[in-house]
Amino acid sequence: MNRRFSYTAAALALLLCFTKAGMAQDNQKLAQTGLQFLSVISDARAGAMGGAMTSLQSQSSALFFNPAGMAEGGRLFDVSFSRNTWIADINHNLVSLSLRPADARFGVFGFSVQTVDYGAILATAVSNDPNNQKGYDDLGTLSPSALAVGFGYAKALSDRFAVGSQIKWVRQTLGESTVPGAEDGATIKTKNEVSTLAFDFGTQFKTGLKSLAFGMSVRNFSQEIEYEQESFQLPLLFTLGLSANLMDWLGANNKQQTMIFAIDATHPRDHSEQVIFALEYRLREILSVRGGYVTNNDEDGPTFGFGLSKFGLQLDYAYTPFGVFDSVQRVTARFSK
Secondary structure (H helix, E strand, C coil), X not given: CCHHHHHHHHHHHHHHHHHHHHHCCCCCCCCCECCHHHXXXXXXXXXXXXXXXXXXXXXXXXXXXXXXXXXXXXXCEEXXXXXXXXXXXXXXXXXXXXXXXXXXXXXXXXXXXXXXXCCCEEEEEECCCCCCCCCEEEEEEECCEEEEEEEEEEEECCCCEEEEEEEEEEEEEEEEEEEECCCCCCEEEEEEEEEEEEEEEEEEEECCCCCCEEEEEEEEECCCXXXXXXXXXXXXXXXXXXXXXXXXXXXCCCCCEEEEEEEEEEEECCCCCEEEEEEEEEECCCEEEEEEEECCCCCCCEEEEEEEEECCEEEEEEEEECHHHCEEEEEEEEEEC
């Protein structure tokens, strides 16, 4: 790739980012997908950066953003655990693992698990008893849950270009519903559960223009699924991202410090387009301070966080003010070797 092509690619990518931002005001899309837990960011580093991870390497956590970001890193294996205290007392949990056999000669293999605990919900049904003044019967509690299990693969095809993909099995269980039948006061019970296969894939490209890189990802591509008579698709998401170490551009050739700037432009199926800006400052590969901003969101916008790393162990924390929902906090523990 020559330098002219690198400049052209970077310029076109930037133009596309701001074009998407302009479209965001005119394209209103709501309630067009299901299984929304797949859209929630639970990794703490990503949460602190607003999710602007498409062009960044992030070991096994890349499986939740752009599988191609798993291709580099030089670690034999990486394992991470994340806990996200989401709104309405909902808890999201992530586990990811990547293995790099034979120094990545055969690529990098990854495994991911995403679970959601919605807590206990009171269950009721319309009563057939004319003496029931409440009009409904108590049925105890429901415990809805969601699960996604994925297997991913990534490979650097050259020193500049990497590809990655993931196939995942997704399931959501909303419990059992009870409704009156048509005859003799009988009731009909229905198990509200759906499952399907979904696919993620992406690329990353280093332009050769200092540290400038960009990435592209498509997440949650699947067939339509159906609850009762309503069919819908998963939250399909197209993302384009750019990133660079600002220290390179400022002429500060200091390996002890980095200042990563990242920008992602997203095109969701069920939401207006967004642009995400993020910064990550690293000192001696020990301390990281992060911040981000997500445009075109009703409740959350700015994001904050930090990380500590030593001896292959990394701890990350993210805090997001969330308007009327108070705040969202995320914690991730990672071990790499």
